[in-house]
Amino acid sequence: MQSMPFVRITLATGTDDGACARVGDAVHHALVSAANVPKDDLFQVVELLPPASLRVTPAYLGIDHSSDVAIVQVFLNAGRSVEVKKALYAAIAEGVAAAAGLRREDVVVSLVEVGKENWSFGSGLMSYPP
Amino acid sequence: MQSMPFVRITLATGTDDGACARVGDAVHHALVSAANVPKDDLFQVVELLPPASLRVTPAYLGIDHSSDVAIVQVFLNAGRSVEVKKALYAAIAEGVAAAAGLRREDVVVSLVEVGKENWSFGSGLMSYPP
Amino acid sequence: MQSMPFVRITLATGTDDGACARVGDAVHHALVSAANVPKDDLFQVVELLPPASLRVTPAYLGIDHSSDVAIVQVFLNAGRSVEVKKALYAAIAEGVAAAAGLRREDVVVSLVEVGKENWSFGSGLMSYPP
Numbered sequence: 001m002q003s004m005p006f007v008r009i010t011l012a013t014g015t016d017d018g019a020c021a022r023v024g025d026a027v028h029h030a031l032v033s034a035a036n037v038p039k040d041d042l043f044q045v046v047e048l049l050p051p052a053s054l055r056v057t058p059a060y061l062g063i064d065h066s067s068d069v070a071i072v073q074v075f076l077n078a079g080r081s082v083e084v085k086k087a088l089y090a091a092i093a094e095g096v097a098a099a100a101g102l103r104r105e106d107v108v109v110s111l112v113e114v115g116k117e118n119w120s121f122g123s124g125l126m127s128y129p130p
Numbered sequence: 131m132q133s134m135p136f137v138r139i140t141l142a143t144g145t146d147d148g149a150c151a152r153v154g155d156a157v158h159h160a161l162v163s164a165a166n167v168p169k170d171d172l173f174q175v176v177e178l179l180p181p182a183s184l185r186v187t188p189a190y191l192g193i194d195h196s197s198d199v200a201i202v203q204v205f206l207n208a209g210r211s212v213e214v215k216k217a218l219y220a221a222i223a224e225g226v227a228a229a230a231g232l233r234r235e236d237v238v239v240s241l242v243e244v245g246k247e248n249w250s251f252g253s254g255l256m257s258y259p260p
Numbered sequence: 261m262q263s264m265p266f267v268r269i270t271l272a273t274g275t276d277d278g279a280c281a282r283v284g285d286a287v288h289h290a291l292v293s294a295a296n297v298p299k300d301d302l303f304q305v306v307e308l309l310p311p312a313s314l315r316v317t318p319a320y321l322g323i324d325h326s327s328d329v330a331i332v333q334v335f336l337n338a339g340r341s342v343e344v345k346k347a348l349y350a351a352i353a354e355g356v357a358a359a360a361g362l363r364r365e366d367v368v369v370s371l372v373e374v375g376k377e378n379w380s381f382g383s384g385l386m387s388y389p390p
Contacts, residue, residue: 044185055304063382093384110266111378118241122193124223136370174315248371252323254353
């Protein structure tokens with residue numbers, strides 16, 4: 001059982017009202033298609049912050065960044081392979097860039113892996129007991 | 131030494147002004163009573179975001195979600211047992227539901243475990259040196 | 261390869277407009293000088309929240325806290341030594357206190373360590389493939 005991601009997406013204000021839903025859906029589609037997450041396993045916070053709150057290097061390791069970035073942090077169960085993670089990064093960058101009108105270079109992804117006993121998706125119950 | 135949680139709680143705007151304190155206190159009480167956290171070990175961010183920022187599945191694994199949810203993310207030292215985690219989930223759901231006027235089904239909890247050397251609660255000092 | 265931190269800094273509103281940049285730069289300088297992070301490896305969210313959103317104990321383990329705190333959460337690759345972490349805490353507290361006009365006692369730091377395959381800093385590519 002490797003599902004139950006919790007996703008926090010940070011975008012700059014100034015995007016239109018539908019951006020939260022569109023970008024959130026794009027990230028979820030990437031998780032479903034590339035990382036075997038169940039379609040109904042959707043738990044996200046999409047925050048819109050002033051541009052001064054998103055601070056990203058102009059360039060690092062050969063990738064240029066503009067001032068218009070998206071930061072996608074995914075908390076998920078440990079155990080995905082390197083190949084799955086690579087596919088996930090590609091799918092998130094492609095989907096978020098299209099959904100938010102950003103460059104693919106400006107989609108930053110951070111994964112944080114946790115144990116499967118670390119989730120309760122409601123009702124005070126452990127979601128994946130051992 | 132298993133204390134020093136840092137807690138981030140995400141609620142939808144529209145709750146009353148006292149909600150941050152009430153919900154924060156409820157989560158802290160759950161940590162103290164169920165997970166052996168010292169009473170004075172309280173470090174929280176409680177954020178209120180527009181409803182569009184909180185995106186949760188309508189239903190997953192038999193639990194229905196409304197549009198009025200609370201997301202509780204707890205960063206804490208590794209080592210709690212499965213039984214302690216189960217008790218913690220139950221206590222958080224019960225306390226937050228009462229404090230925020232939510233259904234217990236709509237309280238989502240995510241734990242992220244870290245090493246005990248990973249905290250400095252002030253003055254630039256490592257809080258739990260090895 | 262131990263770089264690519266992602267940093268989330270939480271400050272209370274009421275600070276001046278330049279606080280995001282000053283405090284962010286101070287944390288980055290600490291990472292570069294104390295934890296061997298490349299100068300161009302900067303990825304941060306600096307959020308300003310109402311004072312009621314930052315909830316910190318009045319005192320814990322002998323350190324007093326005021327109502328004016330900064331919370332610095334650093335997600336970074338695993339592997340820093342205890343000595344490096346101690347130096348990092350000291351550097352962050354000193355730099356943030358000066359940049360934000362806070363007491364060093366009121367700078368709280370939380371580290372979350374991840375695997376090096378867990379980053380994509382842009383273009384959908386894994387930043388540090390094995």
